[in-house]
Amino acid sequence: MPKFGFIERQTKDFINIDPLQTGGKLSEEAKKALVEWGDGYSVCDFCTGRLEEIKTPPIYDFVHETLPEFLGCEVARITNGAREAKFAVMHALARPDAWVVLDGNAHYTSYVAAERAGLNVAEVPNTGHPGFRIEPDRYAEVIEETKKKGDVVLAVLTYPDGNYGNLPDAKRIAKICHEYDVPLLLNCAYAVGRMPVKMKEIGADFIVGSGHKSMASAGPIGVLGMREDYSSALLRKSAKYKKKEIEFLGCTARGVTIMTLIASFPHVVERVKQWDKEVEKARWFSAKMEELEIVQLGDKPHNHDLMFFESQKLYEISKKAKKGRYFLYKELKKRKIHGIKPGLTKHFKLSTYMVPKEQLEIVIRAFEEIIDRYS
Template sequence: MECHDYKLTRTMERENLNLNPLQRAGLLTPEAREALFEFGDGYSVCDYCAGRLDEVNKPGIEMFLEDLAKFIDADYVRTTHGAREGKYTVINKICEPGDTIVVDGNAHYTSYLAAERAGVNVIKVPNSGDSRAEITMDAYRETLENAIDEVGEIKLALLTHVDGDYGNLTDAKGFGKLCKKLGVISLLNSAYGMGRLPIKANEWDIDFVVGSGHKSMSASGPIGVLGIKEEFAEDMLARSKTHTNKEVELLGCTSRGAPIVTLMASFPAVVERVNRWDEELALTRKFVDNLTEIEGITQIGVTPTEHDLVRFDTPILNEIAKKHPRKGFYLYEELKNKHIVGIKRGQTEWFKCSTYGMTESQRDYIANAFKEIVEKYKD
């Protein structure tokens, strides 16, 4: 049979400054590139497996999971196929079909899909409804208390640590304490957090936390992290009745190759960069300041931002589009000429972006590029 051409190159996205928030913190480290070479082949991590992925010693998956648990202050850690798969695993195991869970209103779509697949209902905590789109712990408390009054038992509450629309950072510690007080199991979705900023699951009284290797931990996709508090480990990591060495909820094993070795290889660099989160945030804030100096560009979400993912309203760029012969495409094309990619073709009314991991001069270059484009076309 004849195969199509699958266009398996990605030169432009790799070689230019990529503002797509999905892509910034998943860039491989040099160490991960080497690991990819070593372990690219199919079942590569399983040469020395005695039956449990989490106990493989060559490569040192067991030691890695110990380090990872320490890093996020959780009692147990397993890898999953991604944050969404981690959320599904928790919801599916903790809840029965027909149960109700509470989820913040800025949650990623996969939180809803995980709930839907597990057959549970969702009550939303509203965000502030203004341009800050903030999830406050007061709102969470009110919704959760009302939900308990109304439904009876709420088995699980989910909080998005950093949402993917505004990059708002929520109060994970306040959430953990609130859930503990109300006797509700807590799940923190830190897909945009873990690997960028510090996670202290036990200190924050969080029962389950998920992270994303491909989104925020410089690993090849797909891979996630699931942190588990001691009291839930027996249930969540229960062994099979027929195959007593295997963990049922993980179907025995999860990551068999490239994703886990790249996660492991990048891990020391990730630990180190999380220590420098304050510097990263300062650079992002300076970038936001530079960009919002342009009249007609404002930051949406909580200000000053507390994360590198930032959303901008850009009426000035949209005004230009209305008059430009290339319509909305001018912006994509002008940026591409300046070696900047990652903002969708045709989009000018608003955009979200991240400059995570870029140097200060790269960020300045990008902000100046926008200034030059606006300068070139306005009136």
């Protein structure tokens, strides 16, 4: 019988390069908020009917003023994650036998959200190895083909995608989608809170972010921005409970997660201004890895901290090493480096976001030593 109660986190003091985790590390303010607001429905002390209407704490101001400005949209909502935001949009726009067009690098949650909303999925393929790029004109081809089969109610662009960290030409894709009267949703789970991105500047109709992935927040929590024209479809209210919005099941993040998101917000605004430095650091890291013949795939030069690598050398080692394909994970763990999935050697992704350069130097040295030791 395992012992429950307080459980220490094994990787707490490790160098963390896990793409899922680097942008979700809490600010000092968020750590304090976690304790202050940790009790269940703590934010509901002065509720007047719905989460976004709460004035104390200032969730109303955050959702109605701060967030729309930050996302570059007209209307914003809090969700329980990026996936819930995508699902809300798809569900609100869905019609029988209709289609959604997804980029070929879309996250699994975009597919699952579409399935749950009863939409058929058409894919815009990427260019394959080594760039895996999404070319805007392919959206036109796929939308045109798909329109022959039924209504296309939405297109999605993963910006950047969660495998290669590629940033396609979103403005051009938005323009193409609009030529076909198809609204575009930007899945910015890896962008909002890390890099400057505004829905309006790109010309999209919806923008989605993930608090626990990129906004220094406890999770799960997400943000959704939209154009005003879509608010009547998205913010439809219950017939019986007049204040409750149906797509959000009344209230979404009704507890500590919204308070950590708000607590970290000033820190997030500041860090977004440092994005150029993060890109520079990612490019430096990529070049150092390539000196070890660990090749970075995707956009080159790279424009994001999330990077995908290919290593024939580590793969060859894994075929002979005593611990087999787990050797890399175990060697990194020994050096207190967390983030590359157990068993991966030939292909793996990592993130350098907010990881100090001195720590990244340790990571590079670790790869060097591991390769030397096993070669």
